[in-house]
Amino acid sequence: MATETTTTRDARRPVLTRLLRDRRARFALPVLATVAVAAVASPLLGDRSAATDTDRLLTGPSARHLLGTDELGRDVLARIVDGAAVTLAVATVAVGLALVLGTLLGLVAGYRGGWIDALLMRTVDGLLAFPLLVLALTVVAALGPGLRNALIAIAVVATPRFARVVRGEVLSLRTREWVSAAHIVGVPTPALLRRHLLPHLAGTLGVFAALQASTAIIAEASLSFLGLGVQPPQPSWGAMVAAGTDHLDASWSLSVFPGLAILLTIAAFNLLADALRDAFDAHRPDLTPGR
Template sequence: MTGQPLPEPAASPTATDAGVPSTSRPPRPRWRETLGLLLRNPTAAGSALVLLGIVLMAIFDESIAPSGANQISVEDRLQAPSWEHPFGTDDLGRDILSRVILGAGVSLRVGFLAVGIALLIGTVIGLLAGYYGRWVDDVLMRFMDMLFAFPAVLLAIAILAVRGPGSGNTALAIGIVYVPIFARVTRASVLGVREEVYVRASRSVGASDLRLLTRHVLPNAAPPIIVQTSISLAFAVLAEAALSFLGLGTQPPNPSWGLMLAEGRGYIDLAWWLAFFPGMAIFLTVLCFNLLGDGLRDVLDPRQRTLMAGGGR
């Protein structure tokens, strides 16, 4: 028996060989994990659901509205809320519910366009200032400080005074006002990311600045920018309403929540519903954007994210 080789021990059966599925699972994508944590926050989830309904209402406004925005019925002027006109009618007999629904498209379109302009320009400026630093940072941020020194409403009014009233010019004016805010937020976030190990490692192997900014710096600096976007959308809707109320934003006969407030101001004692329902639409939209921003801040913050993922509050 000394010359015979010893038999090899049999391999232990794995979970798969035994017919039992393996318990190891691939990690969930980050966006799915973020969405799951956001849905666990009832306030943020409810706000997102309400905003989704408002956005869908703005998209399909003409299909949902009972009548046209400027469909006049003199015999029905200043009718109180009823089954026929749930939100009442204005001084020209136009249905307030229809004008609120159709005004959502105008107000949200201006808000999203304004924040899109500010997000695009401000993010690029913040990326360049935070990544390169030195004289690039000094020149760009001093120019942003000059814009930031003007009161926001006065700067928007000055821009509209030069370009004239209208929805497009209102979006441009609000967007210019918010550019310094996005530039500051982006720069502060980039300063905390540009010296990370993965950025220095990519730079050491010869990665271009454009690749570093788009593939490494911006994705990891994005959470504060996303939160700021939600909050800025709330203030953009509010700013559009304020400018339209002053007669510098959306012009008649186009429906706008701010313009409806201005039209109902003279009838506040006689017909309270003229200003109440568009005011509530502005209030609900701004509140939901702010609550969603708070929920996004908690979900995207690493420490809060860890607590929420572990079941903490």
């Protein structure tokens, strides 16, 4: 009885309250907030990340350069802070675009069914047949290197994944009684999708977006590592890791610190996804029409 009471009380708490009580979220949110603050504050550094110090090449951490300098004497910490803007762009712009397009395609395919569903899902299956990085490399090879094209490539790669997830959710929701009732009373299809189905996708989309953000960051870092993503002199964590591999004997910090930044950010998004899933799951048994 006590367990049931506790479960009921937890289910009635707002999603945000349950999220903030989760230890995984309490680790992930400060990490992601730090990345966001670094990205927003990076313009305040001016050209510090590009400034060279020929007297201090490939130095380790010191009072003057907290994380050391690279082969051109540039401050590694300043470049990591500058590179956070690229990471934030990937996690918001590319994943946000994929979320919007994928949700639209998934809603149409799952709700309409028939030949529209078959056509859209065969296209999605064709795109999903390619490994993520291979498809991203193909798009970038066609468009050319650069941040904008990398964002487009990552959005193209992530869109079919969102479409597949949304379609599955819509297929399970459209058979519910309140959907049939909405049809009977004459609710227009756009209103039904927007006001009744979309609210029930919020939890799934939030969790999946967090997971896709970590995947997108890996993809961008890989593209930049291969020289097909962000181009010099703009810093990117993946490009910094690649540049540091040539100087590991002289300065280990060149690759280690950008690599740690990538690792922590990816771990934070994955932990946030787990915390979001548990926070939203308390409402799952009680699916009711959106208001």
